[in-house]
Amino acid sequence: MSNDAIKLMEKWEKRKTSFYNRMKKDIISGYFDKEMEHVIRSLFKVKEAYPTSSCSGRLLIISSRVPWKKRNVKIVYKTHEINESLKQEVLDKIFESEDENLWLYLQPPIIHISCSNLETATELIKLARNTGFKESKIFMKTGTGWHLELKGKELLVVPIKLEGTLLFEKEKLEMVIEETLRIFNDFKDKIIKFEIAIKNTLIK
Numbered sequence: 073m074s075n076d077a078i079k080l081m082e083k084w085e086k087r088k089t090s091f092y093n094r095m096k097k098d099i100i101s102g103y104f105d106k107e108m109e110h111v112i113r114s115l116f117k118v119k120e121a122y123p124t125s126s127c128s129g130r131l132l133i134i135s136s137r138v139p140w141k142k143r144n145v146k147i148v149y150k151t152h153e154i155n156e157s158l159k160q161e162v163l164d165k166i167f168e169s170e171d172e173n174l175w176l177y178l179q180p181p182i183i184h185i186s187c188s189n190l191e192t193a194t195e196l197i198k199l200a201r202n203t204g205f206k207e208s209k210i211f212m213k214t215g216t217g218w219h220l221e222l223k224g225k226e227l228l229v230v231p232i233k234l235e236g237t238l239l240f241e242k243e244k245l246e247m248v249i250e251e252t253l254r255i256f257n258d259f260k261d262k263i264i265k266f267e268i269a270i271k272n273t274l275i276k
Contacts, residue, residue: 083216084216087216114267118270120192121196125183125184127152130178132147135148135175139177140229162249163246172235176228176230178228180225181262185222186219204265208223226255
């Protein structure tokens with residue numbers, strides 16, 4: 073290995089340690105997404121890889137005429153976690169809101185990873201796609217490694233209220249929320265499957 077290659081590897085290892093220490097700090101502070109903790113810890117055990125950011129998927133209620141424009145968007149409700157009262161929480165937020173426009177917005181899980189070599193990057197993408205992260209790809213190669221984006225394909229954007237008018241009767245709105253929560257729950261299953269695949273394939 074050349075001196076330049078050694079220096080690059082040392083730089084990569086230093087960044088891995090820095091991101092690992094940041095993860096530990098975020099877990100202690102409560103900032104870390106709990107649903108991602110086990111899979112992120114497993115990724116740090118892969119010698120040639122480390123995660124740089126992650127999200128287990130988010131369910132949001134957004135107040136905006138068009139939610140894909142970030143300007144003037146207000147988040148009425150947001151959660152990463154599923155609990156027994158979640159359906160009622162979402163319903164309450166919708167009916168309590170005085171905003172003119174409301175959208176139910178479900179974002180899929182996403183993980184960004186840096187790999188020190190192409191072989192590991194390729195294997196991680198394969199594992200991710202096989203466990204449900206269908207939009208996974210290498211999006212950049214830099215001096216700090218091969219950078220991956222692992223992402224689910226599911227994205228749900230449903231208008232709930234427009235110009236002050238609710239678009240669903242309560243019973244049908246409950247059906248929409250139930251289906252949203254079913255997809256949200258599938259996200260968690262995929263994260264677990266990906267973690268198991270990492271442990272079985274890449275951790276030595």
